[in-house]
Amino acid sequence: MASEPGGFTEYIQHHLTFLKPHASPDGFWAVHLDSISVSLALGVIFCLWFWLKARKATAGVPSKGQAFVELVLEFVDGQVKDVFHGDRRVLGPLALTVFVWVFLMNFMDLLPVDLIPWIASRFGLGHFRAVPTADLNMTFAMSITVLALMIFYSFKAKGFGGYMHELFTAPFGKNPLLWIPNFALNIVELLSKPVSLAMRLFGNMYAGELVFILIAGLFSAGGVALYGLGLIGYTVWGIFHILIISIQAFIFMVLTVVYIAMAHEHH
Amino acid sequence: MDLIAHLAQVESLTAIGIGLIIGLGALGACIGIGIMGSKFLEAAARQPELMPLLQGRMFLLAGLIDAAFLIGVALAMYFAVGNPLATAITNAAQAAAGH
Numbered sequence: 001m002a003s004e005p006g007g008f009t010e011y012i013q014h015h016l017t018f019l020k021p022h023a024s025p026d027g028f029w030a031v032h033l034d035s036i037s038v039s040l041a042l043g044v045i046f047c048l049w050f051w052l053k054a055r056k057a058t059a060g061v062p063s064k065g066q067a068f069v070e071l072v073l074e075f076v077d078g079q080v081k082d083v084f085h086g087d088r089r090v091l092g093p094l095a096l097t098v099f100v101w102v103f104l105m106n107f108m109d110l111l112p113v114d115l116i117p118w119i120a121s122r123f124g125l126g127h128f129r130a131v132p133t134a135d136l137n138m139t140f141a142m143s144i145t146v147l148a149l150m151i152f153y154s155f156k157a158k159g160f161g162g163y164m165h166e167l168f169t170a171p172f173g174k175n176p177l178l179w180i181p182n183f184a185l186n187i188v189e190l191l192s193k194p195v196s197l198a199m200r201l202f203g204n205m206y207a208g209e210l211v212f213i214l215i216a217g218l219f220s221a222g223g224v225a226l227y228g229l230g231l232i233g234y235t236v237w238g239i240f241h242i243l244i245i246s247i248q249a250f251i252f253m254v255l256t257v258v259y260i261a262m263a264h265e266h267h
Numbered sequence: 268m269d270l271i272a273h274l275a276q277v278e279s280l281t282a283i284g285i286g287l288i289i290g291l292g293a294l295g296a297c298i299g300i301g302i303m304g305s306k307f308l309e310a311a312a313r314q315p316e317l318m319p320l321l322q323g324r325m326f327l328l329a330g331l332i333d334a335a336f337l338i339g340v341a342l343a344m345y346f347a348v349g350n351p352l353a354t355a356i357t358n359a360a361q362a363a364a365g366h
Binding site for chain 2: 009012013016079199200202203204206207208210211214244247248250251254
């Protein structure tokens with residue numbers, strides 16, 4: 001597909017353009033239909049899949065599907081148990097959702113880069129980016145939700161007065177002169193968490209996607225040797241990327257749990 | 268001609284910058300992963316019963332160490348594909364041509 005007019009740069013640019021409705025403005029308020037639709041579809045798939053397995057669960061010999069779902073559930077629950085010592089009825093399902101959903105969205109990176117844009121082009125869609133987590137809007141949407149939950153649980157665990165007391169008196173002390181520096185530091189600390197959370201996931205997925213696109217450029221570079229090199233490179237990077245997408249989903253889940261557990265703690 | 272010279276300068280400096288971002292980032296990440304891996308093996312040799320616990324922590328930290336490097340790679344790739352620094356020059360050239 002890189003043999004289209006415009007060559008390789010055009011090919012990369014094409015793969016980095018989001019699908020936007022014509023009425024949507026550019027820049028900050030742009031609506032990325034591809035990220036929204038793929039992430040929603042994957043979320044529905046995740047919910048239906050786990051719900052079906054949970055509904056058919058037996059105490060007897062479990063089917064392979066049930067065993068897999070139990071494996072994921074116990075793994076996530078164990079991680080939450082290590083970090084958070086309290087009622088896990090909200091945090092456990094949240095962590096499971098974050099883990100599996102982010103993993104599924106990252107998994108779209110392992111599909112051939114041209115496959116989904118090609119299918120979309122059959123339906124007349126010019127651009128389609130299949131990896132929602134390679135979209136800064138998506139990762140920031142998730143991390144800002146985590147920020148909101150952190151603030152909510154801070155209020156819930158410490159009360160309004162307790163949280164305000166912590167914001168203004170930690171880390172330096174109770175002296176009224178130190179209230180402003182304390183508050184400024186706490187705000188920086190609070191805001192740096194969602195930014196690092198979102199940028200980490202985005203950076204990994206964006207770089208991964210770009211490397212896939214660059215390797216895919218070898219396929220149409222001409223020559224059997226380059227084609228073979230592309231095949232080998234695509235396979236090697238793909239296998240390495242399985243590790244990266246799992247670790248990034250795991251880190252996003254663990255940090256979500258750690259941040260919310262920290263919101264529960266009193267200073 | 269002047270425009271091409273300016274563009275070439277921006278592009279060449281950007282290329283050096285991309286090399287620095289990826290090279291230094293890879294250096295740091297590799298040293299970090301190396302230190303962490305060696306410490307993990309030491310700890311596992313000393314207390315093999317802690318291995319499952321340490322393995323989870325190690326992968327978590329590997330992802331954290333890798334992340335800064337990969338964010339750098341993503342930024343470098345962004346500069347390599349569509350150079351936003353060169354658009355200022357092309358815009359200025361267009362404005363000059365418009366006069």
